Amino acid sequence: MMAKYTLPVGPQHPALKEPESFWFKVEGEVIVDVDIRLGYNHRGIEKACESRNYIQCLYLIERICGICSHSHTTAFAQCVEEIAGLEIPARAKYIRVIVGELERLHSHLLWLGVAGHEIGFDTLFMYSWRDREAVLDLLELITGNRVNYAINTIGGVRRDIDGPKREQILSQLDLLADRAKFYADLVTTDSTCLARLENVAKFSAEQARAFGTVGPTARASGIDLDVRRDDPYAAYGEMPFKVIISDRGDLLGRAIVRLEEIGESIKILKYALQNLPDGPLTVKAPRKVPAGEAVSRYEAPRGEDIHYVRADGSDHPERVKVRAPTMANIYAIGESMKGSYVADIPIIIASIDPCFSCTDRMIKIVRQESGEARTMTWEELRQYGIRWYQQ
Amino acid sequence: MSFAEQQQSDLSRKDILADLCAQFPDEVSGAVSTRPGRAWAEVSKEALHRVVEFLLGCDDKAYLSTITAVDAQEEFQVLYHFWAGGTEVTLRVKLDHNNPVVPTIMDLAPGANFYEREIHDLMGIEVTGRGELKRLIVTDDWPEGNHPLRKDWKGLPGGEDDG
Amino acid sequence: MSIILDLVRILIFPGLLFTVVFSLFLEWLDRKLYARMQNRVGPPFRQPLWDLVKLISKEDIIPENANQFMYTVLPVLTVTSAVAAMIYVPIWNRESVYPFWGDLLVIVFLLTIPTMVLFLAGWFSANPFGVVGSFRTAIQFLSYEVPLLLAVLTPAVLAGSWSIRDIVLFQQEHPWAVAAQLAALAVALLALQGKLERVPFDAPEAETEIVAGPITEYTGPRLALFRLSTDIQLAVGVALLSNIFLAGAIGPWYLALLLFLAKCVVLVAIIAAIRAMMARLRIHQITSFYWKYLVPIAMAQMVIIVLIKGGVGV
Structure with missing residues (x-):
């Protein structure tokens, strides 16, 4: 019964919301090794950016990920603004912070639901996604979209937050703070949750640092890192908040860090909304960006998001590099899984709040079958399908 | 002191670039700081390992952020982005276009594993000293010598190019 | 004549037809209550039936490497054995249609x-x-089998019989017996939850871990039979518990039927609430939960029952 066998999780598996492949070598119920393959979601975005102008790139980059789209556009816009030497207006900086923190709220609530589902606690899933709707409504109120907000532009933001909108957002925040507190209590006291989360997939601060983990995953292992504080961008230098750290290093630590961060985000949102400075929303950005390069860091809900842009003086970038937080965290997860139980696979994968769309972004997908260059056009495929069913 | 000033003063931002130049006067060149918190320096690939070791050891929060490969037409550049001493330090290694090879830094930063496999898959940078570079992003049957992020890549031979 | 009666009993009431209808009703009830507890609307009344019809009408696929014979026999076997169990459970009467001295064990x-x-x-x-x-x-x-057997044994010991009819009669004569074995009822409900592989004991078919466990490869009509079997086991389980722990049914047939249904609804509501309130346990946590907590509780209950029996002298 303790025979070794291989358990494939992915590219299609109920535990994964996006295609990615994990091959687990398993002994009984214990994982002895894991092989991770990325690439199922590659859309060639980095390559595609090289042939588009900066504004087109911005909208393409918005679509790297449905959850942290604002993170990616802000990071990209910051790169371009730095190369072009633009200083965006204070009001625009605040609005970037507000949308960014709302995005963090909705991302953490989404994560809580997914984590609940992975450990078979569907009631938590339903409740937290219900509350997440309130955040999505606020984002829709500000930007007009529930996801892919498209609020950023190079040199500022595209929409203003006026008085009534501000009041409406503020009125929802207390409710959300209450709910976040309720979930934090629930996760830290419910005995079945504790049984599943405590002391699972532990890694120490040294390991977390060596693997290069970022964001809540790193902070749950006691690493005191937060781009918003350490390397302030937009208006974060003025925002009052505390960096939440837990030295547990296990799944429970990662849950606690995320849930308490919701409270800190709400603090930031209140401060930013109450102290929203007056002024214009944009500065004029040049169509052609002078030659140069810049690295921009952004604390996305899942961790540090890094963009590197190299401009060659034309209206399109020479190279765009995106390192999404999941890329930094997934390696650590693979390592920390060894010795865990099969039952913990889904929740360990979920514990870094993975976003494989972010991680995979670069190459052109060429449909191939068994190495031969046999490709089908959509029309051929449709005809094939019709023929198959007529038989 | 206002909250913002308090937080600003908490930034333990060392002058990492000066330390780097003092430590490696011959190996490091072209050191510039474009703004507070950003530093760039060029390193020869022979000295890379020692410089990385120094950077990762300079404080207890230092880590490798990512590795970027750039096809600069006449040469390849591999950029190592570190968060070290409160600064985002980018080390630039310039490589011959016909023979792009860098030594691995996986022994110093295990997290470099995926980044090195990524630049190998997409830009065709060979990484020595770490054994076989397994495919990470492209498929296992991806033809050799095809590196999608290179400027001269025109699509797979015989493959469909939907632009 | 008696063959026709037997066929009616086996195929219509309380056999196949009634069992299927009753178990689909309980599935709906379970899903609806679960949904309401999660702040959802839940499925319409006929949804379980449509689900069954949909699955049966789907393409029947057998994997190439699977054992063809077993693949065909097993789904039928699981439903027939569950329906057979239902025939021995009393519905609106004190006794089932085929009562005998050991029907509880069967x-x-x-x-x-x-x-x-x-x-x-x-x-x-x-x-x-x-x-x-x-x-x-x-x-x-x-x-779960050991705590389940211990729990089921409790009313049998108290009534001094393996016959459901005797157990029900005993409890109707001595109503205090119901209160005396509530702990055994709790153990039996938790064991039933494990038997039906429901949260928190659903590790064998944990969706996010192992897709659907043993029935991962089953599709179409075969999957429909497995799902139907689970529903019928739920029906048999709550019907059995309402008889041996809650004194069965009494009064004229319509009142007895209502009483029986009410008891079943209460029991389903309890196990739906358990499902809604908990996260899934790992398999070794499940094992230690049953052996560390439920087995001692069931043993203690048994000791109490034996002492009561000795003291009261029934």
Whole structure:
């Protein structure tokens, strides 16, 4: 019964919301090794950016990920603004912070639901996604979209937050703070949750640092890192908040860090909304960006998001590099899984709040079958399908 | 002191670039700081390992952020982005276009594993000293010598190019 | 004449037809209550029926590497054994249509067959998730079976009989007996939750871990039979518990039927609430939960029952 066998999780598996492949070598119920393959979601975005102008790139980059789209556009816009030497207006900086923190709220609530589902606690899933709707409504109120907000532009933001909108957002925040507190209590006291989360997939601060983990995953292992504080961008230098750290290093630590961060985000949102400075929303950005390069860091809900842009003086970038937080965290997860139980696979994968769309972004997908260059056009495929069913 | 000033003063931002130049006067060149918190320096690939070791050891929060490969037409550049001493330090290694090879830094930063496999898959940078570079992003049957992020890549031979 | 009566009993009431309708009703009730507890609307009344019809009308696929014979026999076996168990459960009467001195044991035995079938189903479906699910099913079976048997034994010991009719009669004559064995009822409900592989004891078919466990490879009509079997086991389970722990039915047939239904609804509501309130446990946590907590509780209950029996002298 303790025979070794291989358990494939992915590219299609109920535990994964996006295609990615994990091959687990398993002994009984214990994982002895894991092989991770990325690439199922590659859309060639980095390559595609090289042939588009900066504004087109911005909208393409918005679509790297449905959850942290604002993170990616802000990071990209910051790169371009730095190369072009633009200083965006204070009001625009605040609005970037507000949308960014709302995005963090909705991302953490989404994560809580997914984590609940992975450990078979569907009631938590339903409740937290219900509350997440309130955040999505606020984002829709500000930007007009529930996801892919498209609020950023190079040199500022595209929409203003006026008085009534501000009041409406503020009125929802207390409710959300209450709910976040309720979930934090629930996760830290419910005995079945504790049984599943405590002391699972532990890694120490040294390991977390060596693997290069970022964001809540790193902070749950006691690493005191937060781009918003350490390397302030937009208006974060003025925002009052505390960096939440837990030295547990296990799944429970990662849950606690995320849930308490919701409270800190709400603090930031209140401060930013109450102290929203007056002024214009944009500065004029040049169509052609002078030659140069810049690295921009952004604390996305899942961790540090890094963009590197190299401009060659034309209206399109020479190279765009995106390192999404999941890329930094997934390696650590693979390592920390060894010795865990099969039952913990889904929740360990979920514990870094993975976003494989972010991680995979670069190459052109060429449909191939068994190495031969046999490709089908959509029309051929449709005809094939019709023929198959007529038989 | 206002909250913002308090937080600003908490930034333990060392002058990492000066330390780097003092430590490696011959190996490091072209050191510039474009703004507070950003530093760039060029390193020869022979000295890379020692410089990385120094950077990762300079404080207890230092880590490798990512590795970027750039096809600069006449040469390849591999950029190592570190968060070290409160600064985002980018080390630039310039490589011959016909023979792009860098030594691995996986022994110093295990997290470099995926980044090195990524630049190998997409830009065709060979990484020595770490054994076989397994495919990470492209498929296992991806033809050799095809590196999608290179400027001269025109699509797979015989493959469909939907632009 | 008696053959026709037997056929009616087996095929219509309380056999196949009634059992299917009753179990689909309980499935709807379970899903609806679960949904309401999660702040959802929940399925319409006929949804379980439409689900069944949909699955039956789907394409029937047998994996190439699976054992063809087992793949065909097992789904039928699981449903027939569950329906057979239902025939021995009293519905609106004090006794079932075929009462005899050991019918309680027969029901418990018939209910183990679907679990064994599940184990074999995963084993012969040539799928790694199925194999993992099979092992978990077997481990879980060894965990809940002992507390379940101990709990079921309690009313039998108190009434001094293995016959459901005698147990029901005893409890109707001595209503205090119901209160005396509430702990055994709790143990039996938790064991039933494990038998039906529901949260928090659903490790054998944990969706996010091993897809669907033993029945991962099953599709279409075969999957429909497995799902139907689970529903029928739920129906048999709550019907049995309402008889041996809650004094069965009494009064004219319509009142008795209402009473029976009410007891079943209450029991389903309890196990739906358990499902809604908890996260899934790992398989070894399930085993230790059953052996560390439920077995001692069931033993203690048994001791109390024996003492009461000695003291009261019934």
